[in-house]
Amino acid sequence: MTSLDVRSVTELYERVPSPELASSTLLRLLPKFLAEDLRPTQAQVEGFAKYGVTGDPLADAVAAAMKGPGGKELRGQFEQALAHGIDTVEDAPPVLREFFATVEEVPYWVDPEKLQRGAEVTSRMGPLLAPSLLVGLALTYTTPDGNAVLLRAGDTRDKAGTRAVETLSWLSAVTTPGALRRGELGYQSSVRVRLTHAFLRSGMPKRADWDEGRFAVHQQVFSSVIVAFTLVPMVVAGMAGNRLRRKDREAVVHLWRYIAYIVGVHPNLIPATESDTSRLLWMFLDEVIAPDAGSTELGTALIAAYPEIYGVTGKKPSHRVARWLLPQLHSVVARAALGDKVSDVLGFPRVNPVVLPLVGLTMAVTTVWSALDVIPPVRRARTKVMHRSRVKVIDRMCRRTHADLSYRRE
Structure with missing residues (x-):
């Protein structure tokens, strides 16, 4: 916690009123932000509410066109534009041109140096990125509207390990240095995620088991996912002993x-600074995050899939130990980042004190290595080594779970 310059939690809670779940979320570990008044005004709450029934008109139009006459040809044009740019597509229909005009535009605020730094900071987490993102993924199961879709699409519950690793693979791709440039893997996979959201939005209301009063894959849901994947890895990295300077956090x-x-989150829901991110999380805590039975169902399915994800399904003693240890170690991360209340609902076990020495050793080693980052050659070397290690770990996970990596295709 010292690497995040944490003040007294008790002192901060005396000064800042909290929404119902604040005491059991990673806001507890971000007191720097709690020093500000994060409470939304009534006007902000009213403005935020409309995003619970807002989709992505440009992507929705492309999905609708692909379901109509000439859809197969349009899909081919989409892939051509995705890999090589919309200008390479002859006679591209207006619906596709309008979509890619936005996707291919690089906003004025994009800073290539910050993108590079943010990807390098994430890369230095190495294999630690996988458990932090798995915990971040579990946090996304605390939105009832999101759960309603996940429980009905893609075997998220029955094939929890496979779906989790597919998400991890995407997250690894988009946080690789240089991967968000036009035509690169992170860029392409993110645009495909955006289109997938549109297909889910159009398909869910047609299901017999869908609640007519619910809006599928709305802006509040996938904006909350972005916030979870922004904050949880940073909190975990800091807890593990990584040296996270303000420039590093802002770059992430x-x-x-x-x-x-790129994924299509509405500009009004995209935080620009770490304070914005924390303020938006505060809004989610008040208005969106409400763990339910679906949270428990999805969370316990994910935890049960850890042996498959990490490849410890055998009968060897080491595998038996690992099957007990993995939920414990992930629970340490979850309870520190999300708190006991949310962790209990998601199905994380209570932490056995036996694992604490291992956690302490990991923190000590990481702290020592991170302290050497002040030496540029050491920092660059550690970034490369940890990134390669992360890629190998996630690639092995993909093979074990037979993850669908079709987003990697040209």
Whole structure:
């Protein structure tokens, strides 16, 4: 916690009123932000509410066109534009040109140096990125509207390990240095995620088991996902002993700001600074996050899939130990980042004190290595080594779970 310059939590809570779940979320570990007044005004609450029934008109129009006459040809044109740019597509229909005019535009606020730095900071987490993102993924299961879609699409519950690793693979891709440039893997996969959201939005209301009063995959839901994947890895990295300077944290926020833009999050819901991110999280706590039975169902399915994800399904003693240890270690991360209340609902076990020495050793080693980042050659070398290690870990996870990596295709 010292690497995040944490003040007394008790002191801060005496000064800042909290929404119902604040005491059990990662806001507890971000007191720097709590020093500000994060409470929304009534006008902000009213403005935020409309995004619970807002989709992505440009992507929705493309999805509708792909379902109509000439859809197969349009899909081919989409892939051509995605890989090589809309200008390479002859006689591209207006619906596709309008979509890619926005997607291909690089906003004035995009800073290539910050994108690079944010990706490098994330890369230095190495294999630690996987458990932090798995905990971040679990946090996304605390939105009832999001759960309603996940429980009905893509076997998220029955194939929890596979779906989780597919998400991890995407997250690894978009946080790779240089991957958000036009035509690169992170850029392409993010645009495909945006189109997938549109297909889900159009398909869910046609299901017999869908609640007519619910809006599928609205802006509040996938904006909250962006916030979860921005904050949880930073909190975990700091807890593990990584040296996170303000420039590093702001660079990570900037990286996810651009990812959110490509994925189609409404500009009014994309935080520009770490204070914005915390303020938006505060809004989610008050208005969106409400763990329910679906949270428990999805969370416990994800935890049960850890042996498959990490490849410890065998009968060897080491595998048996690992099957007990993995939920414990992830629970340490979850309870520190999300708090006990949310962690209990998601199905994380109570932490056995036996694992604490291992956690302490990990923190000590990471702190020592991170302290050497002040030496540029060491920092660059550590970034490369940890990134390669992360890629290998996630690639092995993909093979074990037979993850669908079709987003990697040209």
